[in-house]
Amino acid sequence: MAAKESIVGSPALRYEGEAKVLGYAKYIDDLHFPQMIHGATVRSKFPRGRITAIRYGEGIPWDEFTIVTWKDIPGENTIVHLLKDHPCLVQEIVNHPEEPIVLLAHPDKALLRKAVDAVTIEYEPLPAVFTIEESEAPDAPVIWNSEAGDSPNVFKTYLMEKGHVEDVWATADYIIEGEYSTGAQEQFYIENNGVIAEYSEQGVTVWGSMQCPYYLHHALQLAFGLPEQKCRVIQVETGGAFGGKEDYPSVIGCHAALLAMKSGRPVKMVYDRMEDMAATTKRHPSRTRHRTAVSKDGKLLGGEIEFAIDGGAYVTLSPVVLSRGTIHAAGPYNWPHLRIRAKAVATNCPPHGAFRGFGAPQSIFGLERHMDLIAKTVGITPEELRRRNFLQPGGTTATGQLIKDPIDLNGMLTRALEESGYHAKRAEFAKTNPTSPIKRGIGFATFMHGAGFTGSGERRLNSLVAIEVDDEGKPEILVSSTEFGQGTNTILCQVAAQTLHISYKDVRIAQPDTDRVPNSGPTVASRTAMIVGKLVEDASHNLLTCMRASGLLEETYTPEQFCHAALAYKQQHGELRATARYQAPDDIFWDDDKYHGDAYPAYAWAVYVAEVAVDTRTYMAEVKNFWALQEVGKVLNPVLAKGQVEGGVAQGIGYAIYEKCVWKDGVMANNQMTNYIMPTSADLPPIHVLFEEVPSIHGPFGAKGIGELPMDGPAPAILNAIEEATGVRFNHCPLLPEDIFDKLANPTLISADSSQLQPAVAGPVFSGTTP
Amino acid sequence: MNPKTQESEIAKPETASEKKPPAFGTYSSLSRRSFLTGLGATGIATASPAVAIASVADAPATPTGRGAQTVHFNINGKRQTVQLEPRVTLLDCLREVVQLTGTKKGCDHGQCGACTVLVNGRRINSCLSFAVMHEGDEITTIEGLGTPEAMHPMQAAFVEHDGYQCGYCTSGQIVSAVGMLKESWGPADKDVREAMSGNICRCGAYPNIVRAIQMVRSRVSQQGVNA
Numbered sequence: 001m002a003a004k005e006s007i008v009g010s011p012a013l014r015y016e017g018e019a020k021v022l023g024y025a026k027y028i029d030d031l032h033f034p035q036m037i038h039g040a041t042v043r044s045k046f047p048r049g050r051i052t053a054i055r056y057g058e059g060i061p062w063d064e065f066t067i068v069t070w071k072d073i074p075g076e077n078t079i080v081h082l083l084k085d086h087p088c089l090v091q092e093i094v095n096h097p098e099e100p101i102v103l104l105a106h107p108d109k110a111l112l113r114k115a116v117d118a119v120t121i122e123y124e125p126l127p128a129v130f131t132i133e134e135s136e137a138p139d140a141p142v143i144w145n146s147e148a149g150d151s152p153n154v155f156k157t158y159l160m161e162k163g164h165v166e167d168v169w170a171t172a173d174y175i176i177e178g179e180y181s182t183g184a185q186e187q188f189y190i191e192n193n194g195v196i197a198e199y200s201e202q203g204v205t206v207w208g209s210m211q212c213p214y215y216l217h218h219a220l221q222l223a224f225g226l227p228e229q230k231c232r233v234i235q236v237e238t239g240g241a242f243g244g245k246e247d248y249p250s251v252i253g254c255h256a257a258l259l260a261m262k263s264g265r266p267v268k269m270v271y272d273r274m275e276d277m278a279a280t281t282k283r284h285p286s287r288t289r290h291r292t293a294v295s296k297d298g299k300l301l302g303g304e305i306e307f308a309i310d311g312g313a314y315v316t317l318s319p320v321v322l323s324r325g326t327i328h329a330a331g332p333y334n335w336p337h338l339r340i341r342a343k344a345v346a347t348n349c350p351p352h353g354a355f356r357g358f359g360a361p362q363s364i365f366g367l368e369r370h371m372d373l374i375a376k377t378v379g380i381t382p383e384e385l386r387r388r389n390f391l392q393p394g395g396t397t398a399t400g401q402l403i404k405d406p407i408d409l410n411g412m413l414t415r416a417l418e419e420s421g422y423h424a425k426r427a428e429f430a431k432t433n434p435t436s437p438i439k440r441g442i443g444f445a446t447f448m449h450g451a452g453f454t455g456s457g458e459r460r461l462n463s464l465v466a467i468e469v470d471d472e473g474k475p476e477i478l479v480s481s482t483e484f485g486q487g488t489n490t491i492l493c494q495v496a497a498q499t500l501h502i503s504y505k506d507v508r509i510a511q512p513d514t515d516r517v518p519n520s521g522p523t524v525a526s527r528t529a530m531i532v533g534k535l536v537e538d539a540s541h542n543l544l545t546c547m548r549a550s551g552l553l554e555e556t557y558t559p560e561q562f563c564h565a566a567l568a569y570k571q572q573h574g575e576l577r578a579t580a581r582y583q584a585p586d587d588i589f590w591d592d593d594k595y596h597g598d599a600y601p602a603y604a605w606a607v608y609v610a611e612v613a614v615d616t617r618t619y620m621a622e623v624k625n626f627w628a629l630q631e632v633g634k635v636l637n638p639v640l641a642k643g644q645v646e647g648g649v650a651q652g653i654g655y656a657i658y659e660k661c662v663w664k665d666g667v668m669a670n671n672q673m674t675n676y677i678m679p680t681s682a683d684l685p686p687i688h689v690l691f692e693e694v695p696s697i698h699g700p701f702g703a704k705g706i707g708e709l710p711m712d713g714p715a716p717a718i719l720n721a722i723e724e725a726t727g728v729r730f731n732h733c734p735l736l737p738e739d740i741f742d743k744l745a746n747p748t749l750i751s752a753d754s755s756q757l758q759p760a761v762a763g764p765v766f767s768g769t770t771p
Numbered sequence: 772m773n774p775k776t777q778e779s780e781i782a783k784p785e786t787a788s789e790k791k792p793p794a795f796g797t798y799s800s801l802s803r804r805s806f807l808t809g810l811g812a813t814g815i816a817t818a819s820p821a822v823a824i825a826s827v828a829d830a831p832a833t834p835t836g837r838g839a840q841t842v843h844f845n846i847n848g849k850r851q852t853v854q855l856e857p858r859v860t861l862l863d864c865l866r867e868v869v870q871l872t873g874t875k876k877g878c879d880h881g882q883c884g885a886c887t888v889l890v891n892g893r894r895i896n897s898c899l900s901f902a903v904m905h906e907g908d909e910i911t912t913i914e915g916l917g918t919p920e921a922m923h924p925m926q927a928a929f930v931e932h933d934g935y936q937c938g939y940c941t942s943g944q945i946v947s948a949v950g951m952l953k954e955s956w957g958p959a960d961k962d963v964r965e966a967m968s969g970n971i972c973r974c975g976a977y978p979n980i981v982r983a984i985q986m987v988r989s990r991v992s993q994q995g996v997n998a
Contacts, residue, residue: 011933013930013931013933014930014933014935016938017929017930017933017935018919018922018930019938020935020938020941021913021922021926021927021929021930021935021938021941021945022873022913022914022917022918022919022922022926023871023872023873023874023912023913023914023942024873025938026872027875027939029866029872029876030866030872187973188973189937189939189973190875190877190883190885190937190939190940190971190972190973191875191877191937191939192877237938238937239875239937239938239939239940240936240937240939240973240974241937242973272879273877273878273879273880484937485935485936485937485938485974486936487936639933639979640933643933643936643974643975643976643979646975646976646977646978646979647936647974647975647976648975649975650975650977651973651975672878672880672882673878673880673882673883673971674880674882678971678973679975680964680967680968680969680970680971680977681963681964681965681967681968681970681972681977681980681981682961682964682965682967682968683968684964684975684977684978686978687978
């Protein structure tokens with residue numbers, strides 16, 4: 001074998017790196033097609049109402065415009081995700097602000113703008129709701145009532161039970177309650193959503209910035225009533241996504257395609273920043289309520305968790321976001337008895353959608369804040385509480401999944417606390433804080449993140465990958481898995497190169513094009529490295545088997561011999577191609593009805609430590625230092641993996657203390673960067689990234705998923721540290737200076753919060769009310 | 772539909788642009804007055820280019836748009852003469868008239884830094900600057916820094932240190948970093964972080980960006996590398 005040094009695990013340079021630094025990489029707005037015109041969207045200015053008239057104002061040469069309404073949709077008026085409740089264009093009832101009603105196309109972008117403003121929609125208003133509380137109120141107007149939902153205004157509910165939680169309350173030494181909430185968060189990919197569509201008798205083609213070409217491919221089939229072979233989707237270089245280009249490209253892609261069909265010309269639709277922020281998806285706002293029975297020595301006896309997310313006006317992906325949030329709500333702890341009730345509710349906000357973490361950051365925030373409250377109440381340290389309750393190999397998760405991998409959460413916690421100097425800093429801050437206006441604190445969160453689709457998801461996806469040898473004898477990976485910065489191209493080529501024993505630079509990966517690449521599933525759910533990577537490894541083995549069976553390749557060979565054998569095979573057989581299809585491991589079982597079983601093939605485990613400083617004169621909280629320790633199976637590329645963690649932590653810090661979506665009747669009021677604040681290079685602390693590796697049998701060379709994990713831990717770790725620093729509990733993120741001011745400057749708010757009571761004062765039963 | 776043709780046009784947008792009709796000018800009908808009126812509500816972001824006629828050096832074309840002006844500048848070492856309405860931003864001029872799409876539009880409000888270019892060696896947000904203000908200026912974009920065969924040291928450093936993920940802010944980051952080399956900042960990482968805080972990277976590649984810049988800075992100071 002030629003490749004002696006390991007390619008997997010080495011810092012191979014980013015596959016498309018040169019094109020990106022030279023400015024040669026072509027993103028959607030960099031492309032121009034002959035005869036291409038531009039598309040724009042007329043949106044509702046109203047949260048909920050019945051359309052009574054659409055008027056096209058004066059001063060616009062309307063005969064030059066292509067105008068599309070729901071009547072022009074040849075197939076079903078729906079953007080299909082899980083259900084078909086989400087219309088492609090409003091027919092009669094508007095259900096959220098910024099809902100698309102009319103589409104316009106014209107060659108002149110400036111005139112297009114004017115035309116959008118010249119369309120007036122008249123409504124008969126209908127009552128609307130904007131928060132979880134308003135949606136679930138007994139007298140709430142019914143804004144969503146589908147047979148597919150569980151009850152009015154509720155898209156989906158889950159009930160997850162382990163043991164018999166009702167038995168634990170009577171014997172518990174402490175019953176501890178808490179409520180935690182999180183706000184919406186904008187994905188804020190720097191490249192806005194954009195597509196170019198073309199339509200002809202042969203069918204419809206859409207090029208665009210996206211994560212999941214086959215999602216849009218499916219959406220086009222329904223909206224246009226076309227068979228799959230007449231729909232084609234091509235992903236071009238994508239400038240960030242983070243979940244924000246999982247489901248939304250189905251909307252903008254169908255819109256541009258409708259305009260292309262009616263105008264007979266290619267149509268480009270690229271949103272501007274304010275439109276993208278106001279109209280497209282964000283992270284679901286959430287509320288988590290905990291009621292926990294604890295023994296006096298700090299053992300979790302049982303708990304009830306209520307987890308609720310605000311799904312916005314249509315179902316979109318909310319049931320699956322809720323599912324991941326529900327499963328992660330129990331954290332990496334041993335719960336003898338647990339009941340989780342979860343629901344996704346409808347509001348008249350634009351639909352919330354996928355964002356890195358996908359429900360888990362929300363429920364983990366609640367749990368990890370609650371764990372610190374429990375520790376305080378019982379009178380032990382946050383560290384000791386976790387140590388007494390960590391899941392161990394041989395234990396079972398809240399879904400009843402047996403922990404087979406030799407994980408060592410105690411060891412990880414020890415290492416993370418040592419690396420961060422946690423104990424020394426805690427002691428130091430306790431000494432210095434009383435006399436300093438700047439209060440310093442250190443806190444942490446322990447958590448896990450499941451890799452791959454939840455439950456039976458991977459079985460249903462049934463992913464397929466292929467490897468084909470090109471005319472130069474180089475293998476080319478064919479997958480629908482997309483690159484948008486996370487390193488898909490690079491790590492998949494590394495896996496193939498290592499398996500085929502050839503050089504990394506000799507492996508190619510095709511631009512995802514549904515006419516060419518098989519469906520290897522969507523690029524979501526921390527599944528690409530583990531699930532698709534494993535399939536690339538399998539397909540590589542199949543390719544070698546095929547070449548060896550033909551007698552053209554020996555057991556051992558050089559890269560040159562591989563190339564010659566591949567070309568010889570092609571000459572004899574016309575093509576050289578191998579595939580691999582997902583096969584669910586035999587020992588993975590999941591019950592969708594009871595929500596019981598092996599929720600994920602594997603989990604990544606992590607301990608994140610945050611050091612903060614809160615200035616009590618400006619009420620500004622800052623993260624001064626950050627440690628991220630995670631066990632990820634196998635690091636495929638140390639530089640890229642570290643980059644994923646640093647980037648996720650940066651977004652997590654934003655989620656914790658900077659990024660607030662301000663809502664006004666369902667409208668995002670701060671839809672620009674001047675008042676929606678993201679961390680810049682000057683705002684971020686040093687981020688110390690530490691890996692541990694316990695190889696998993698489910699991923700290539702032992703790798704598990706890593707993309708979403710780093711989004712889960714920062715917010716609770718930071719708010720735990722802020723409580724350490726200030727002595728005041730904050731249970732909502734994002735936590736901005738004005739929120740800190742509200743509580744610190746108003747002592748009655750602090751004393752009104754029973755959670756400030758010391759355990760000795762609170763008595764054994766911390767709170768008696770039923771959630 | 773001919774997929775083959777489409778693909779090759781994607782790969783070579785310059786080929787496609789040759790066949791492009793003079794669409795912008797044909798339909799540009801906004802007066803300066805109506806443009807300024809529109810500014811109140813949504814700001815400069817609404818100004819998409821009303822380009823009269825695009826032309827490259829030595830081939831000046833007839834202006835057809837209202838109020839179009841002739842502007843001469845030097846872009847990446849090449850003399851350019853273009854006819855533009857005064858409201859066309861430098862960013863739109865670069866991307867849509869001169870066909871240099873390496874400079875990106877992230878927010879169009881001067882908030883993200885993706886559109887950073889050098890004007891006479893100084894870094895600016897090209898979305899906040901009208902092209903007609905740059906008569907006689909030397910403009911450098913990402914395309915003017917280096918080539919695959921001869922990358923600028925900053926481009927090479929970004930590759931070496933993985934100073935990017937999705938790549939969309941990268942042109943702006945690199946051009947901005949080249950601009951800051953000539954400014955008087957302190958030597959520490961925190962100075963670089965402050966100097967680069969106008970360039971947002973949502974992927975959070977900041978630590979690697981700082982590393983790449985510091986490597987180039989140390990080489991510039993130690994070996995006098997011309998960057």
